[in-house]
Amino acid sequence: MTSHSDSLLLGSIAIVGATGAVGRETLSILESRDVAATRITALASPRSAGTTLPYAGASLRVQSLDAFDFRGIDVAIFCATSAVARTHAPRAVDAGALVVDNSSAFRSDARIPLIVPEVNADSITPADRLIANPNCSTIILLVAIEPLRRRFGIRDIVVSTYQAVSGAGAAALEELRSQAADVLASKAPTPRVFKEPCAFNVFSHNSSVDPESGVNVEERKMIDETRKIWGDSRVRITPTCVRVPVFRTHSESVTLSLATPANLDEIRHAFTNARGIRIVDDRAANKFPTSIEASGGDDVLVGRLRPDPAATLDPSGRTTRWCLFIAGDQLRKGAAQNAVQIAELARIRFGVRIPDASRNATLAV
Ligand SMILES: NC(=O)c1ccc[n+]([C@@H]2O[C@H](COP(=O)([O-])OP(=O)(O)OC[C@H]3O[C@@H](n4cnc5c(N)ncnc54)[C@H](OP(=O)(O)O)[C@@H]3O)[C@@H](O)[C@H]2O)c1
Structure with a gap:
């Protein structure tokens, strides 16, 4: 967990989009760390200006982003739309x-690093003032399979997602709540955020579908962002992205081809002490990752580790084809937690002075 020095490291923090699903989760992560000495500024649209958000037993007054002057802010975590980021992130950097x-x-700008700290922390340079947080399904997938990539290499991935409604924001979370109540009361659900009913329903991801390729935007992000984060344009990725009626946590069924064959012991060994991962893989008890168990946590749960039943094993049980099932809270590790980790990493790279009078140390990597 994070120490007092880690939170002081972030200095004066502005959360842009503090009233949204990711913004609130970011506040909750900062609150769970000891940030009494750090200034937190909550920003949102003019609609929310003057409202308050609970924080550390007190309340934060939300300010309008439009008129906000970023001078004096050390770290700005943007949790709003792409349009808001394009307009306001450059002036925060300036x-x-x-x-x-x-x-x-x-994310797709070659000049901007796209970072999953467990995977490509080294891609942050001291010159970087703007860093992109990847797509939530991509972060969860890449954290889970990083130990296999490091040990054996990965050539291709087939992944099917089971994505929570809160991936579409606070309004979608409310939509699942109200639709579930409606359906249980035998009333017809009214879709607003999603075109399809989200309560008691499973449907193809709500992002738009490319008419030529049939690939939707969420699937395209998983392909393009994985290649950028890995710096590997040859890796083959076949995603199918789907919404399921859970409030939070994306689960994913993954089948992949390793560059070199491995057996089950070697696969399990690769996950020993892996960062950001908790293995939940008890065949005898039929106990594997669930969205409920992953929700509210920072680890990606990994289980159902098994060779692809369609693959031929060599006499020592080795194959390149492996299957797993993973679950990660996309509001935390898929967004807020990853963003806070990036900010901490970047501040360390910039050689920030830690306000510890006894050491007056400068951290540098
Ligand atoms: N939800 C996830 O699991 C997830 C995961 C990874 C990445 N993301 C990304 O994170 C971002 C936030 O997502 P979210 O799910 O938190 O969305 P959300 O719940 O809809 O929240 C959106 C936030 O943006 C603010 N906002 C909207 N227009 C604004 C404007 N013109 N000026 C200032 N603030 C404005 C909203 O403020 P008001 O309340 O005042 O309208 C609200 O605080 C999105 O880019 C999303 O793609 C989300």
Whole structure:
């Protein structure tokens, strides 16, 4: 867990989109760390200006982003739309803030690092003032399979997602609540955020579908962002992205081809002490990752580790084809937690002075 010094490391923090699903989760993560000495500024649209958000036993007054002056802000975590990020992130950078953006506005820009700290922390340089947080399904997938990539290499991935409604924001969370109540009261659900009813329903991801390829935007993000984060344009990725009626946590069924064959012991061994991962893989008890168990946590749960039953094993049980099932809270590790980790990493790279009088140390990596 994070120490007092870690939170002081972030200095004066602005949360842009503090009233939304990711913004509130970011506040909750900062609150769970000891940030009494750190200034937190909550920003949102003019609609929310003047409202309050609970924080550390007190309340934060929400300010309008439009008129906000970022001078004096050390770290700005953007948790709003791509349009908001494109308009306001550059002026936050110009005012001297380090910006971490949760939207997709800058992810495909070759000049902007796209970071999953467990995977490509080394891609952050001291010159970076704006860093993009990847797509939530991509973060959860890449954290889970990083130990296999490091040990054996990965050539291709087939992944099917089971994505929570809160991936579409606070309004979608409310939509599942109200539709579930309606359905249980024998009333017809009224879809607003999603075109399809979301209560008691499973449907193809709500992002738009490319008419030529048939690939939807969420699937395209998983392909393009994985290639950028890994720096590997040859890796083959076949995603199918689907919404399921759970409030939070994305689960994913993954089948992949390793570059070199492995047996079950070697696969399990690769996960020993892996960062950001908890193995939940008890065949005898039929106990594997669930969305409820992953919700509210920072680890990606990994289980159902098994060779692809369609693959031929060599005499030592080795194959390149492996299957797993994973679950990660997309509001935390898929967004807020990853963004806070990035901010901490970047601030360390910039050589921030830690306000510890006894050491007066400068951290540098
Ligand atoms: N939800 C997830 O699981 C997830 C995961 C990874 C990445 N993301 C990305 O994170 C971002 C936030 O997502 P979310 O799910 O938290 O959405 P959300 O619940 O809909 O929240 C959106 C936030 O943006 C603010 N906002 C909207 N227009 C604004 C404007 N013109 N000026 C200032 N603030 C404005 C809203 O403020 P008001 O309340 O005042 O309208 C609200 O605080 C999105 O880019 C999303 O793609 C989300």
